[in-house]
Amino acid sequence: MxxxxxxKTQILLTVVFIALFGILLSSAEQNLNSxxxxxxxxxxxxxxxAVSLTLVNGVSGMLSLGHAxxxxxxxxxxxxxxxxxxxxEASFILTGVAFPLNTEILxxxxxxxxxxxxxxxxxxxxxxxxxxxxxxxxxxxxxxTLGFAEIIRIILxxxxxxxxxxxxxxxIPSYTNVWWSWGWLMITLIVIGSFVKSSYGxxxxxxxxxxxxxxxxxxxVFKHQLTSFVISGFFAGVSGSLxxxxxxxxxxxxxxxxxxxxxxxxxxxxxxxxxxxxGAVIGAGLFAVLxxxxxxxxxxxxxxxxxxxxxxxxxxxxxxxxxIIMMIFWQKGIMGRNELTWNSLYKGFRKIGKRGVGVE
Amino acid sequence: MLYAxxxxxxxxxxxxxxxINFAHGEIFMMSIFFTFYAITVAGxxxxxxxxxxxxxxxxxGMLVDKIAYKPLRNAPRISxxxxxxxxSMFIQSLAIVLFGGIPESFRGVYPDFFDKIFTIGxxxxxxxxxxxxINAVRIPSITLITFVVTLITFLILWFILYKTxxxxxxxxxxxxxxxxxxxxxxxxxxxxxxxxxxxxxxxxGGILWVGKYPQVWPVIGFMPGLKAFVAAVIxxxxxxxGAVIGGLILGLxEIIAVGVMPQMAGYRDAFAFIIxxxxxxxxxSGIMGKRELVKV
Numbered sequence: 083m084x085x086x087x088x089x090k091t092q093i094l095l096t097v098v099f100i101a102l103f104g105i106l107l108s109s110a111e112q113n114l115n116s117x118x119x120x121x122x123x124x125x126x127x128x129x130x131x132a133v134s135l136t137l138v139n140g141v142s143g144m145l146s147l148g149h150a151x152x153x154x155x156x157x158x159x160x161x162x163x164x165x166x167x168x169x170x171e172a173s174f175i176l177t178g179v180a181f182p183l184n185t186e187i188l189x190x191x192x193x194x195x196x197x198x199x200x201x202x203x204x205x206x207x208x209x210x211x212x213x214x215x216x217x218x219x220x221x222x223x224x225x226x227t228l229g230f231a232e233i234i235r236i237i238l239x240x241x242x243x244x245x246x247x248x249x250x251x252x253x254i255p256s257y258t259n260v261w262w263s264w265g266w267l268m269i270t271l272i273v274i275g276s277f278v279k280s281s282y283g284x285x286x287x288x289x290x291x292x293x294x295x296x297x298x299x300x301x302x303v304f305k306h307q308l309t310s311f312v313i314s315g316f317f318a319g320v321s322g323s324l325x326x327x328x329x330x331x332x333x334x335x336x337x338x339x340x341x342x343x344x345x346x347x348x349x350x351x352x353x354x355x356x357x358x359x360x361g362a363v364i365g366a367g368l369f370a371v372l373x374x375x376x377x378x379x380x381x382x383x384x385x386x387x388x389x390x391x392x393x394x395x396x397x398x399x400x401x402x403x404x405x406i407i408m409m410i411f412w413q414k415g416i417m418g419r420n421e422l423t424w425n426s427l428y429k430g431f432r433k434i435g436k437r438g439v440g441v442e
Numbered sequence: 443m444l445y446a447x448x449x450x451x452x453x454x455x456x457x458x459x460x461x462i463n464f465a466h467g468e469i470f471m472m473s474i475f476f477t478f479y480a481i482t483v484a485g486x487x488x489x490x491x492x493x494x495x496x497x498x499x500x501x502x503g504m505l506v507d508k509i510a511y512k513p514l515r516n517a518p519r520i521s522x523x524x525x526x527x528x529x530s531m532f533i534q535s536l537a538i539v540l541f542g543g544i545p546e547s548f549r550g551v552y553p554d555f556f557d558k559i560f561t562i563g564x565x566x567x568x569x570x571x572x573x574x575x576i577n578a579v580r581i582p583s584i585t586l587i588t589f590v591v592t593l594i595t596f597l598i599l600w601f602i603l604y605k606t607x608x609x610x611x612x613x614x615x616x617x618x619x620x621x622x623x624x625x626x627x628x629x630x631x632x633x634x635x636x637x638x639x640x641x642x643x644x645x646x647g648g649i650l651w652v653g654k655y656p657q658v659w660p661v662i663g664f665m666p667g668l669k670a671f672v673a674a675v676i677x678x679x680x681x682x683x684g685a686v687i688g689g690l691i692l693g694l695x696e697i698i699a700v701g702v703m704p705q706m707a708g709y710r711d712a713f714a715f716i717i718x719x720x721x722x723x724x725x726x727s728g729i730m731g732k733r734e735l736v737k738v
Contacts, residue, residue: 145520147527214719222722224523225462225671229715232668236712341664345531348524399539402532409525410513 208315467667
């Protein structure tokens with residue numbers, strides 16, 4: 083038996099997998115009720131967020147806490163582009179819409195283009211932030227990015243003519259469905275996956291493991307890190323756009339597009355394993371499912387006729403406790419730094435097969 | 443001034459552990475709640491309530507260190523950092539669960555002399571039969587109290603750090619942990635004490651903070667915590683005197699910026715971070731910081 087699969091078989095398997103998955107999704111869309119469909123789309127969106135953050139936090143080893151800022155930029159940019167003029171006028175009751183946004187050209191745009199522009203806007207911001215802050219190591223970078231996300235939030239809160247201030251945007255067309263979110267997830271995985279596999283990705287991992295050694299090998303640390311930061315920012319913007327059109331109303335509260343969101347994404351990637359793209363997807367899926375299941379602890383529970391009143395905010399408590407416990411006892415997460423590929427699956431099956439033979 | 447107080451706590455923990463204690467702002471918040479409930483629910487006199495708050499904050503700081511950071515002493519720094527964020531979120535959601543998410547008013551909790559306003563100079567004018575003072579410099583008494591308390595706190599801190607054995611051990615740990623352990627000093631105990639001291643400073647900061655902005659709710663600690671960190675970085679993180687200077691500079695810049703550009707008042711919170719980013723790109727080690735050499 084061969085040790086690895088040939089490239090042809092791998093591509094074939096991937097195509098078959100995607101096709102099967104597509105059939106599964108379409109059957110799910112037809113048969114399940116809208117609640118489940120919404121959660122399935124949400125898993126896709128969360129996965130994009132988690133994968134793009136993994137590129138920075140896991141693969142490049144920089145702790146960025148500004149992800150929510152990029153997501154917010156993507157969300158606001160694309161929402162402003164897809165809303166119709168009437169919706170905007172209904173939404174901006176206090177100040178009215180500023181000039182270029184109330185024209186027909188910048189309204190009611192197709193979803194794909196709006197998302198793309200949202201992603202590009204976030205990428206440009208990522209470049210602008212990355213340029214000064216990539217020179218900083220570890221802790222400082224974390225704080226700068228966190229501060230930057232906070233600046234974005236403050237700007238969104240105060241620039242009422244464009245962002246409608248604290249009222250936020252309402253009546254965003256709910257374009258995001260299963261196809262958009264999982265389609266974009268596929269694009270994300272292909273782009274970031276091949277980026278990680280390329281010489282760039284290897285250089286990034288070298289930088290993560292030892293920046294000084296990598297530098298002495300002639301790797302341009304600054305350029306590589308900035309590139310990964312910008313790519314991550316782009317997909318964060320894309321996910322923000324999808325998220326906004328999933329929520330249909332966004333506002334600059336810390337709980338919607340602020341530090342809590344960054345924290346949630348951190349939970350996902352730690353759950354899945356820091357540094358693994360497939361782990362990020364698994365973590366995002368688990369997080370979305372868990373947070374729906376944990377709604378139980380927020381509602382009233384009746385055990386043997388005793389009613390324990392539900393406390394809102396309990397979910398976050400459970401998650402953060404889980405998070406701390408994971409960081410202390412099980413830092414690797416589900417996947418560690420390994421990737422789920424056809425080859426690793428194949429190896430896993432072969433191992434099981436061999437063990438079976440040994441028993442006989 | 444308050445930023446300085448909180449920033450010193452930050453910088454002390456960082457100096458020893460090389461860890462940004464994100465939970466610092468949350469300890470700040472929790473000790474305000476402790477004080478609040480000690481005075482309103484337990485019916486303690488105000489000074490005892492404040493002491494309870496400070497003691498509670500210090501205990502919480504030690505607890506956080508014991509539970510969350512101690513197992514990660516030898517782990518990579520980035521995982522300790524991520525855990526710190528987790529701890530911060532945990533305490534925050536714990537506060538939401540325990541105390542609810544609605545802001546509680548702090549008015550009337552402290553005795554009256556916290557709300558008095560002193561006037562300097564000016565002239566007394568008769569108006570509709572009442573005497574009022576105009577053209578005077580008005581100083582709320584809480585500002586004076588803050589000033590005095592902060593000064594006293596710094597004196598005590600200076601005494602602890604430079605005149606006692608524990609303080610000497612703290613300074614030694616921040617220089618070389620291994621050597622200190624070899625000298626027969628329990629490093630964990632010293633780190634725990636540092637957390638207690640730093641958290642107590644955060645608690646004092648919190649208690650003075652609500653004197654000025656009399657409201658408390660579970661997310662109150664986030665912004666002051668972040669800004670205190672900025673102040674610590676401006677001054678050069680790890681250096682106590684630097685943190686004091688950084689805190690003063692940050693406070694002044696915020697006030698001046700809002701004073702000069704009143705229409706930008708909404709962006710007040712953004713100034714701190716803009717300063718931080720500018721400073722870090724010019725002089726990453728801060729004003730009083732030492733440049734660290736890293737050997738391969």
